Amino acid sequence: MRVLHIITGLGVGGAEQQLRLLLRHLPVRCDVMTLTNPGAVAAGLRADGVRVAHLGMGGNRDVTAVGRLTRFIRAGGYDLVHTHLYRACVYGRIAARLARTRATVATEHSLGRAEIEGRPLTRGTRALYLGTERLGSATVAVSATVAGRLRDWGVPAARIHLVPNGIDADRFRFDARERRTTRALLGVPADAFVVGGVGRLVPGKRFDVLVRAVAALPGARLLLAGEGPEAESLRALAGRLGALDRIRFLGACEADGSGPAPGVAALLSAMDVFVSASREESFGLAAVEALAAGLPVLHGACPAIDDLPADRAPGADRFTGGAGELTAALRHRIRTAAHRLPPPPAVAHYDIRRSGERLLDIYTHALDTAPPTWRAHS
Numbered sequence: 001m002r003v004l005h006i007i008t009g010l011g012v013g014g015a016e017q018q019l020r021l022l023l024r025h026l027p028v029r030c031d032v033m034t035l036t037n038p039g040a041v042a043a044g045l046r047a048d049g050v051r052v053a054h055l056g057m058g059g060n061r062d063v064t065a066v067g068r069l070t071r072f073i074r075a076g077g078y079d080l081v082h083t084h085l086y087r088a089c090v091y092g093r094i095a096a097r098l099a100r101t102r103a104t105v106a107t108e109h110s111l112g113r114a115e116i117e118g119r120p121l122t123r124g125t126r127a128l129y130l131g132t133e134r135l136g137s138a139t140v141a142v143s144a145t146v147a148g149r150l151r152d153w154g155v156p157a158a159r160i161h162l163v164p165n166g167i168d169a170d171r172f173r174f175d176a177r178e179r180r181t182t183r184a185l186l187g188v189p190a191d192a193f194v195v196g197g198v199g200r201l202v203p204g205k206r207f208d209v210l211v212r213a214v215a216a217l218p219g220a221r222l223l224l225a226g227e228g229p230e231a232e233s234l235r236a237l238a239g240r241l242g243a244l245d246r247i248r249f250l251g252a253c254e255a256d257g258s259g260p261a262p263g264v265a266a267l268l269s270a271m272d273v274f275v276s277a278s279r280e281e282s283f284g285l286a287a288v289e290a291l292a293a294g295l296p297v298l299h300g301a302c303p304a305i306d307d308l309p310a311d312r313a314p315g316a317d318r319f320t321g322g323a324g325e326l327t328a329a330l331r332h333r334i335r336t337a338a339h340r341l342p343p344p345p346a347v348a349h350y351d352i353r354r355s356g357e358r359l360l361d362i363y364t365h366a367l368d369t370a371p372p373t374w375r376a377h378s
Helices: 014-023 040-047 064-076 086-098 123-133 144-153 176-186 207-215 231-240 264-270 285-292 323-335 345-349 352-368
Strands: 002-007 029-034 051-054 080-084 103-108 138-141 160-162 194-198 221-225 247-251 273-276 297-299 316-318
Touching: 002 014, 002 064, 002 086, 014 029, 014 040, 014 285, 014 352, 029 040, 029 064, 040 051, 064 086, 080 086, 080 352, 086 103, 086 123, 103 352, 123 144, 138 144, 138 352, 144 160, 160 352, 176 264, 194 207, 194 264, 194 285, 207 221, 207 231, 207 247, 207 323, 221 264, 231 247, 264 285, 273 285, 273 323, 285 297, 285 345, 297 323
Parallel strands: 002 029, 002 080, 029 051, 080 103, 103 138, 138 160, 194 221, 194 273, 221 247, 273 297, 297 316
Antiparallel strands: none
């Protein structure tokens, strides 16, 4: 089986890094095509031995990309095309149909109630998505919450398959030595109470709430990993609150530490509590990684936790308010600081190996039920 994964871009982001991790656990030959931005994750995929091509798409309305993508798919002789993220799903499904690929699968990573990939949903966005969805064989939702949103949109339930995002839990296991090393590298005192946050610096993640909460706690430190359009405004906010010396903006951090900053696993070892203040999420992968590191987690919307029974994620507490509520919750954590927690059952539930097995089953079914007159490859 030969599979082509098409993704909008390969900068450091949740969907992009999930793709890289997933390919390590899919026992089929996979290539990757990025429409734009062959960034740090592209380099990581190539280091893993994956062939990565760059289409060089000029923008959302670069319709010439369809022809170039169609020709690439035909030349590659792929049995199945798997698309990721909105633009890649729209263009990729059209190109795969034109190339008469036997089966096409799409993963919906970032569908919210009112946003998709951090941008407002419009009637036109939805219509284009639904129109091209019909060209595919199956649509994969990364959480039960996303599956429900797809059904509400009008995607037939029989076409929706649940394959949760996954993690390699061993990579995030708490390491006391790495805690000391990372704190020393970042200039964080060994006895400081450290709050952490990871994600794209965009309004929906509500990192401003996190900055305000930590600023209201004298002595507390914040490690914030991620990049995005809100970076400068968050720095300015920290400055106005007099907390810039206690908040480290680390930029994009890869899970394995292959970039210039410490990796996410090392940062989690250096933290005492993890916060995800998002008002809306499709999954909440960073919160699961924090649970794997034995951290208590304070979270807003997080389907990865919310979709499970409460006893599957002890140590995870939800908050729904603003900076005042979060400040109080963090103050409580300071007073009751304890040793690391054992990884809860939710962590094993989201094992990346299980995700790979489920996805392979979907591939097999899609190919087995493909129109017999379409192309078949050995």
